[in-house]
Amino acid sequence: MLPHPLRVGLFLIALLCHFTPGFAQILAKSVVTTPEVRAELLAHAPQGLPRDPGQAAAHPVWLGLKLVHQPHWHTYWKNPGDSGLPTTLEWTLPPGVQAGEIVWPAPKKLPVPPLVNYGYDGTVLLPVPLRFTADYRAPANGKLDVRVKASWLVCRQECIPQEGEFALSLPLEGSVALHGAEFEAAFDAAPTDLSSRALTRARVEGERLQLRIAGLPEAWRGLALDVFPETPEVLESASTEHPRATQRWAGEVWEAAVPLSKDRSSSPEQLPLVLSVREGRSAPPKAVRVLATVEGGWPAARAAATVSPALEAALQANAANAASGAAPAAPGGGADIGLVAALLGAFLGGLILNLMPCVFPVLAIKVLAFAQHAEDRRAHRISGLAYTVGVVVSFVALGALLLALRAAGESLGWGFQLQNPWVVAALATLFTVIGLNLAGLFEFGSVLPSSLASLHARHPVADAFLTGVLAVAVASPCTAPFMGASLGFAVALPGVQALAVFAAIGLGLALPYLVAAFSPAVARALPRPGAWMDTFRHLMAFPMFATVVWLVWVLGQQSGIDGAGALLALLVALAFVIWAFTLQGRARWTLVAVALALFAWTASAFGPRVGQMEATSLSDTGATPSAAAADGALVWEPWAPGKVESIVASGQAVFVDFTAAWCVTCQYNKKTTLANPAVLADLRTKNVRLLRADWTRRDPAITAELARLGRNGVPVYVLHAPGQAPVVLSELISVDELRGALGRL
Known part of the structure; x- marks a missing residue:
């Protein structure tokens, strides 16, 4: 009997999603580090916390965000000057406690000719006083928990919006004055x-x-x-x-x-x-x-600036299209691709998804299922139909969720679920369980009650259906050729038509297995069940573990090295729990209790780090124009709204790579076409600026730009040149295609 860990994996994911958000409240994080800024939440309460509102005047309490800038980088004052944005703080405080306004240190002028901005470089502390109202009561646990979400814009010549979430627990008893000198320096720097x-x-x-x-x-x-x-x-x-x-x-x-x-x-x-x-x-x-x-009053003021004439014209055109029921056209010319073409592109894209490495681990499970039922034609057909239904229903459900969230005002695109670190962690957990099962560490009969472990034998159709669900979970981050335009077109269609496009993707993904299930030639070509199946089953554990490696790497892009390490610790603890359940005799339940306690402690200690989004630069390379190598090596810069237009207006061509760490196609293209020496030579010869829009985490600005290009997922590659319409290239970009586009500049 072929054991399927899908139900148990989904059950473990449900437990993980139920418990880990609560763990996020346990661990306080007071430092966020990016390549440009080190941000830290500090506290200063030299007389300790007040026990009641009447003591507030004698117990001043200050919090402060300390920003340590890398050389040549700066953030902004309350009035940023000609450009920029001030740092903002959103506080979460106990009842009866209020945060005052930032006591801004005096700024300095930051010339960026022909502009002049106001802000800070080096090190700056932004103090904020806490006020205690009549509703304040001393915390029963002896600690005052404070949280803040800080947002800042850090600039050199390019600008990067960043944010971080911070937390501190201030003791009710005793003085908090470790950073007193820094607060005093900040007070001295504030204007008299x-x-x-x-x-x-x-x-x-x-x-x-x-x-x-x-x-x-x-x-x-x-x-x-x-x-x-x-x-x-x-x-x-x-x-x-x-x-x-x-x-x-x-x-x-x-x-x-x-x-x-x-x-x-x-x-x-x-x-x-x-x-x-x-x-x-x-x-x-x-x-x-x-x-x-x-x-004496002021002369008449000009109307507040709204949008540029070009954007205003585009908005009017979109409004006209909406009034007539037409979908907006993608830039670069050409009408929309039409519903029939969208359905065909979606179907072909789903078909090509079977060749993507992200789907291979799931197909390995189907190969084992085929071999198990090598002589049972009826079982083949039922399994094929159930798998197809699981794939199509999952694609439609995922598409419906995407459309519903967009209708509710969320700025989301295809692959949005993997922008959430908890989803990435849940998938890594599921694939770890599958890999351990395939490797032979456990059988369901050894770790589950017999009634649950026998579900597979009683309901093989459900197993095939769940395998289709799993295939969609791992295939959805990929965007195959032909899919990009179809997805971008689908989100602008009425609901039923849009869902038909998503269903077409699912049908394309499931078709090879469905055809094989109804083809006697496939069954005859398969080897008969035997000892080879155990070897093949153990071999298939390694693609599962390789998928876990990829998912941990994706999480590391979102939550930093601490988040990736925390997930690995949780997976090791989970493997220990599963192993303990496989034991026999008296030692089993002792080790099970120890393993469960260890897993609970690991989850409480490290779980919150999995879901904490680390504030980092939008560039996944961390490179900037001035950081180019001395030999003239090309450097990828972070994309930002308006940056392409600014560069093109200066007379230079721009190549933009819309990418994400969880997009396997994106990573393949980076290692092949975008690293090809001939392509790099052409980019250098044509003096093309390279921008990278990293969509690993949710970014409404990138989502909006993708929609403007008629796309709803990554990868997307766009070549901009002065006096020419933007050229949107293929998702699986080839060397010849990119060199040909560069040759036409």
Whole structure:
């Protein structure tokens, strides 16, 4: 009898999904590291935590996000200047505890000609005070648990949006003052508030704001000052460095004329300003904050910028298409591919999926099933039909879930399930169980009650159906040739038509096995059951373990090396549990208890790391333009919205690789065509910039860009050139195809 571990594997996955989210609440993570920034959540409570709201004033509590930038990288102030985004913090705190505003240290000017931004490089700490309201009660467990989700934009010449989730547990008793010096330095770096003491007058004259400020520090007199408006898009970010800006001291009064922003869209009655001594001079304090009341009003402001004329035209065209019931056309010309062509492309793509390495482990199980029923034609046919139904139903269900989530506002695409580390971990668990079973470590009769272990014998059709479900689970991350355009077209169709496209993919995937099941020639060609089946069965364990290796690697791209290591620890503990159940005699239940306790401890200690998304650069190479090798080696840069348009506008061609760690086709193309010496030589000769859009984790911007290209999954390869429509290349890209496209530049 051929044992099928599918039911047990799915049962274990259900247990994993039920328990591990709770474990995520146990482990606190206070540091997130990316190639560009090390971010850490710090606390400062020198008098300890208050026991009731009345003690809050005598027990100040501060939290702070510390950002340590790599050389030449920076993040942004509350007003980022001409471009950029400020760092944001979203807090999760106990009842009665509130987070105040960030106490922003004085920024510095970060020129990126012709722009000037405001922000920080080196090391900066962003302190935040905690407030304790009347609802506050001292935590019964003696610890105050705080969590925060931080988002920041880190830039050099390119910009990378990053985020991280942090947690700390602050003890109720005792002082928390390990980082006191860093908080004191951050408080010293914050502007001194002179809004109630300095006499500040402001009046708009023409296109400049005239400032007269008295009461500034005496040590500043005669020195040049920088102006940082807290309100964005009011004054020119270049401020006093602008050619039309002037400043002078008239005794103790500082006077300046600062140009208004060309994109000004607001007219504030009060304008908070941070003033600091021009960089290179030293005069305490480092910065002050004043509040300027604008006298005489403002000239009419321009309308707030919305979208570019080109984007506005595209939106209007899409609206017209929607009104007429037509699907939007993909860029690069050409109408949509049509429903019949989409169904045919989906069917052919599903057929080609059988050649993808991700599906091979499942097909190995079907080979064993074929051999087992070599002389039973009826069993062959029933198994073939059940497998086909399992594949088609699973593809339709997955497509329906995708369409439902998109209709609910989620930005998702094909393969979205493997963007969740818990799903990756669940699949790795399932394939580990299958591999251990095929390797002969256990039989179901030894680890399960006889009623459950005999289900296979009583319900072989269910086994075949579940094998089809498993085939879809591992095949869905792959996008075969012909599938890309069909999937992109399907998501814009009405529900029934879209599901028909997904069903066509499933039918293509299942067809070879269905034909073989109804073909007597296949049955006659198979060897008769015998001892060879045990050897072949053990051999098939290794493709399963190879799949586990791939899934662990995928998880490592999402949760970092800690996440991958945690998953390996859980799989080892699971294997120990299964082995313990196979033992006989008195030692069995003792070792089972030990194994289960070890597995529970491993899950609680390491489980949370599996699901923690590590904040990393969007580039899976970590390389940047200035990091190119001295021999002129090509470097992949991270893709970002608007970056392609900016490069093409400068007159340079761009090749974009939309990829993901869980996409087997993507990894194959990287190691073959995209690493081919002739292709690399052509890219260098044509001076083509290389961008990589990494979709390993969910990224709405990449999802939107794929939709704009008429695609809904990866891989996608696009060649952009000045004056030419974007060229979308094949999913399984060949050397000749890519070189031919480059030759037409």
